[in-house]
Amino acid sequence: MSALLRLRLQDEPRVFWIDAICINQEDIAERNRQVSMVREVYMKAQQLYIWLGAGDTHSTSAVELMRRLAEAQRTLIETGVYNPCKAKPEQWHAFSKFLQRGWWERMWVIQELAFAEKGATLFLCGTHQFRVEDIRDACEWCNQLIIHIEGNRELKLIMEDVLNGVKRVLVLCEMTNNTKPEKVIEGLWRQWLLAKLADTRDKKATDPRDRMFALYGFLHSEGQPVAVADYSKNVGTVFHEFALDYIISCKCLDVLSEAEEPALRAFGTKVPSWVPNWSVKTDRTPLLRMNSSLGAHRKEDHASGPIEPVIFSLNDHVLLIDGVCFDKVEIVSAPLSQECILQVRRSEDDPCVLLDLWHDVVCYHDPYPTYAPVIEAFYKTLICGREEADKHAVNFVAFWKSIQAPGVDLPNFCINTPEIVSLLCRRSAGAHLLAQMHDMCATGNSLASLKIDDILSQSPRAVSPARPALFQNQIPASNRMADTVSSAIGGKGRRRTLSAHLRYASDRRFRDLVVASATNRVLFTTTNGYIGMGVKGTSAGDIIAVLSGAKTPLILRKTELTDRRYLDKKPPRSPLTNLKNYTVVASVVGEAYVHGIMNGEAVRNGVSDRIALV
Numbered sequence: 001m002s003a004l005l006r007l008r009l010q011d012e013p014r015v016f017w018i019d020a021i022c023i024n025q026e027d028i029a030e031r032n033r034q035v036s037m038v039r040e041v042y043m044k045a046q047q048l049y050i051w052l053g054a055g056d057t058h059s060t061s062a063v064e065l066m067r068r069l070a071e072a073q074r075t076l077i078e079t080g081v082y083n084p085c086k087a088k089p090e091q092w093h094a095f096s097k098f099l100q101r102g103w104w105e106r107m108w109v110i111q112e113l114a115f116a117e118k119g120a121t122l123f124l125c126g127t128h129q130f131r132v133e134d135i136r137d138a139c140e141w142c143n144q145l146i147i148h149i150e151g152n153r154e155l156k157l158i159m160e161d162v163l164n165g166v167k168r169v170l171v172l173c174e175m176t177n178n179t180k181p182e183k184v185i186e187g188l189w190r191q192w193l194l195a196k197l198a199d200t201r202d203k204k205a206t207d208p209r210d211r212m213f214a215l216y217g218f219l220h221s222e223g224q225p226v227a228v229a230d231y232s233k234n235v236g237t238v239f240h241e242f243a244l245d246y247i248i249s250c251k252c253l254d255v256l257s258e259a260e261e262p263a264l265r266a267f268g269t270k271v272p273s274w275v276p277n278w279s280v281k282t283d284r285t286p287l288l289r290m291n292s293s294l295g296a297h298r299k300e301d302h303a304s305g306p307i308e309p310v311i312f313s314l315n316d317h318v319l320l321i322d323g324v325c326f327d328k329v330e331i332v333s334a335p336l337s338q339e340c341i342l343q344v345r346r347s348e349d350d351p352c353v354l355l356d357l358w359h360d361v362v363c364y365h366d367p368y369p370t371y372a373p374v375i376e377a378f379y380k381t382l383i384c385g386r387e388e389a390d391k392h393a394v395n396f397v398a399f400w401k402s403i404q405a406p407g408v409d410l411p412n413f414c415i416n417t418p419e420i421v422s423l424l425c426r427r428s429a430g431a432h433l434l435a436q437m438h439d440m441c442a443t444g445n446s447l448a449s450l451k452i453d454d455i456l457s458q459s460p461r462a463v464s465p466a467r468p469a470l471f472q473n474q475i476p477a478s479n480r481m482a483d484t485v486s487s488a489i490g491g492k493g494r495r496r497t498l499s500a501h502l503r504y505a506s507d508r509r510f511r512d513l514v515v516a517s518a519t520n521r522v523l524f525t526t527t528n529g530y531i532g533m534g535v536k537g538t539s540a541g542d543i544i545a546v547l548s549g550a551k552t553p554l555i556l557r558k559t560e561l562t563d564r565r566y567l568d569k570k571p572p573r574s575p576l577t578n579l580k581n582y583t584v585v586a587s588v589v590g591e592a593y594v595h596g597i598m599n600g601e602a603v604r605n606g607v608s609d610r611i612a613l614v
Contacts (some may be wrong), residue, residue, distance in 0.1 A: 003051040006124060016049075017041055019108070028231045032105050034541055035229045038108075042115035044604040047122065050112065055126020062098035063128045065091045068137040069610040075142035085141070085534070089158055098125075099165025104172065107205040107214045113124040113175035115217065136173045137164040172201060181218060189226050190246045196435040197278045198258055198289060208235040208279035212242065216582050243275045244316055251309040253550040257267075257286040257591045260462050262537040272317050273587035279405065283520040287552050287591050290517065291386050302504055305600025307607060308335060309549030319613040323547035325584060326602045327526040327594075329555065335536045336518045343401045354382075355524055359601065365529045370596040374531075377595040381531045383510075384517040384593040395510035400508040492594035530597070535590030540588055544613060553594045553602070556586035 023034045042048065065087055072083040099117045103109060113121065113132065143166055181192050185236050205211050213229035237549040243255045258276040266277055310322040347351035358378060379396040380389045427520050521533050526544060534555050
């Protein structure tokens with residue numbers, strides 16, 4: 001009502017189309033028809049008014065600051081001159097509240113902004129009004145501010161809420177700037193829709209089906225829609241049909257990386273475990289979006305390598321896939337939180353989850369199955385193998401040093417000096433050092449007596465022991481990392497300790513990567529000695545599988561195929577669809593990073609298992 005009072009004219013009538021009023025939400029046929037017309041309605045509107053709500057004690061200050069920020073951004077673009085645009089904490093707080101208004105979080109607003117005529121959109125907030133360019137430019141200026149507050153901890157804390165709102169607005173503006181996505185034009189609309197379903201998972205929709213239907217307006221080819229909303233279908237059916245269509249049509253299992261952890265699944269047994277529920281907001285970023293190399297087009301960079309996908313569907317509920325049941329989960333950590341990642345051990349009694357995981361679990365997996373140093377496998381797993389992980393070796397050493405106080409006597413050949421970490425990361429000295437460390441632990445001697453310079457001078461460029469056939473064609477990751485570490489600390493051949501160069505490293509950079517990568521995941525080890533990072537809900541005994549068409553390994557849980565939905569309709573008489581011929585029938589737990597099998601290593605000898613996912 002407040003919006004209508006704000007928009008009415010005193011001397012003449014005005015005609016408005018308001019979706020909440022003009023669409024009968026109880027009539028499914030009308031709803032289907034009207035929703036398919038929303039795109040056209042916005043494209044033909046003379047003026048689009050967006051009502052953000054009535055004014056309050058914060059709105060005047062927020063709009064004033066927004067206009068100053070927008071002007072500063074335009075000046076920066078036109079002249080290259082950066083205007084600090086200083087504001088009081090209470091003004092930033094008001095701007096933060098402004099960006100938290102409900103409209104910014106709604107799913108349907110994407111079409112509103114995208115299809116309205118350029119210049120025809122006007123935002124209203126109480127008595128204030130502004131255009132989309134004002135809020136966009138203001139948020140772009142704030143995004144630049146991240147660079148300038150990097151060393152100012154107090155300002156960074158104040159700006160945390162503001163930057164969260166800024167990110168939400170910029171993502172919205174980016175989506176609405178392109179009403180004809182290239183992927184849709186090229187016929188890759190399924191890939192585009194999957195990406196946008198992931199990007200908008202934090203949006204709010206009264207009806208969960210609108211998470212998909214609100215994006216259908218973008219799916220037009222040669223003027224015709226390629227997907228049509230149908231409110232006669234329940235939410236599980238809508239999500240299920242798209243997931244199945246994507247997998248079968250694209251011969252790709254990217255959809256499975258979007259599946260939420262088991263505890264968050266709301267569909268129960270009505271929908272297969274491999275169908276994501278996009279109405280549930282997850283608290284982690286899928287590996288394919290976190291690490292762009294995993295989503296690359298080069299099949300050699302995928303866990304399933306260059307093998308051709310073999311995927312069939314049985315009764316629309318069971319996926320029949322070729323793959324490899326590679327290993328089993330043995331030990332699982334508690335879910336990693338930001339708080340536990342940031343813990344520092346200042347005495348022997350202080351808790352420190354990462355140190356405990358290393359000393360109690362990970363360090364015993366030596367030698368690592370791929371013959372890489374286990375410390376390398378550990379640190380790359382903490383950041384889920386992000387691009388250029390080797391370049392973060394020095395930052396890892398700085399981080400590792402920062403979470404334990406000097407002189408703390410920790411058991412089991414603790415790596416409490418950066419020199420030892422450096423040596424473990426170098427093929428030339430790692431074996432010699434480990435041998436000496438084991439001998440000293442066995443005789444009860446202190447590790448402090450290790451003479452680093454002597455080990456460096458005595459150890460030639462070591463040749464690794466015989467490697468299993470699985471890894472014979474693989475360039476040792478530790479050699480690559482040795483070159484990176486050597487370069488970072490002064491170049492190849494320079495016998496200098498890493499501690500002398502820690503001033504060039506940043507423990508904060510690595511810590512931020514761990515927080516972004518490992519938060520709300522679990523670290524696990526496998527029966528064969530691998531280290532990995534999985535979703536919450538991973539349990540001992542779960543299967544680590546690499547499936548054809550999957551870019552990452554998947555964690556599966558063996559189950560019994562007893563549901564009548566899978567049995568009522570008899571499959572064709574074919575070896576491919578006879579479940580008795582399948583190695584395992586399992587439900588999907590989630591994606592995983594497993595160090596050493598992310599680039600096709602597990603399928604070098606082909607696929608040997610047939611797996612049924614329910």
